[in-house]
Amino acid sequence: MAQGLRFVLFGSPGAGKGTQANLLRDRLNVTHISSGDLFRHHLEQGTPLGLRAKEYMNKGELVPDEVTIGIILDKVMCLPDDEGFILDGFPRNTNQAQELENTLAAGSRNLDKVVHIDVSEPELLRRLGGRFVCRACQAPHAIGEGEDGAAKKCGQCGGELYQRDDDRPEAVKKRIEVYKRETMPVLGFYRERGVLVNIPGDDTVDEVNKQVLAALGA
Numbered sequence: 001m002a003q004g005l006r007f008v009l010f011g012s013p014g015a016g017k018g019t020q021a022n023l024l025r026d027r028l029n030v031t032h033i034s035s036g037d038l039f040r041h042h043l044e045q046g047t048p049l050g051l052r053a054k055e056y057m058n059k060g061e062l063v064p065d066e067v068t069i070g071i072i073l074d075k076v077m078c079l080p081d082d083e084g085f086i087l088d089g090f091p092r093n094t095n096q097a098q099e100l101e102n103t104l105a106a107g108s109r110n111l112d113k114v115v116h117i118d119v120s121e122p123e124l125l126r127r128l129g130g131r132f133v134c135r136a137c138q139a140p141h142a143i144g145e146g147e148d149g150a151a152k153k154c155g156q157c158g159g160e161l162y163q164r165d166d167d168r169p170e171a172v173k174k175r176i177e178v179y180k181r182e183t184m185p186v187l188g189f190y191r192e193r194g195v196l197v198n199i200p201g202d203d204t205v206d207e208v209n210k211q212v213l214a215a216l217g218a
């Protein structure tokens, strides 16, 4: 079997990495490694790494890099050699990028591409600010500008919609700031290695998907 593509989907919160990853996973037949999903899995299963992460979260502290790195790299190393993967939500800083590179290199592997979905700040603010979740079934809903999300009902179950603290305007601005300060430098790391491609991300999901596939040569 041919070697599957190994790549990172990179971008700010709200850039649509998860949506694109789901489309690409089915199309390219690769494993989707979502840092958020993996974290939830470890927390729910109470694995040793999950328990360590929980200790910090309970204290309201950031989960240290080594725990995050352990959770993701464990998964990467479990994959068969020829299996492709999409990393989504990792690496988030240059230390994590370096650890990923070391681990892959130890198994004579490397990343084929790092695809940066580049969404403008006004568009990010619009998307993140319009994110509401159903209280009953947790289904996400996109609320347009000038609409009152809290006055709407869930399209799936009729439940009440609310905005998570994380998605309120002040929190959204803070998440974008953290991304710029800590995560953007990772782009330089990958640019130096010649694997970075930039995709304009303000467009529709389908249009961005076409461009990502073209960038991957798929």
Ligand SMILES: [Zn+2]
Pocket: 134, 135, 136, 137, 138, 139, 154, 155, 156, 157, 158, 159
């Ligand atoms: Zn619902």
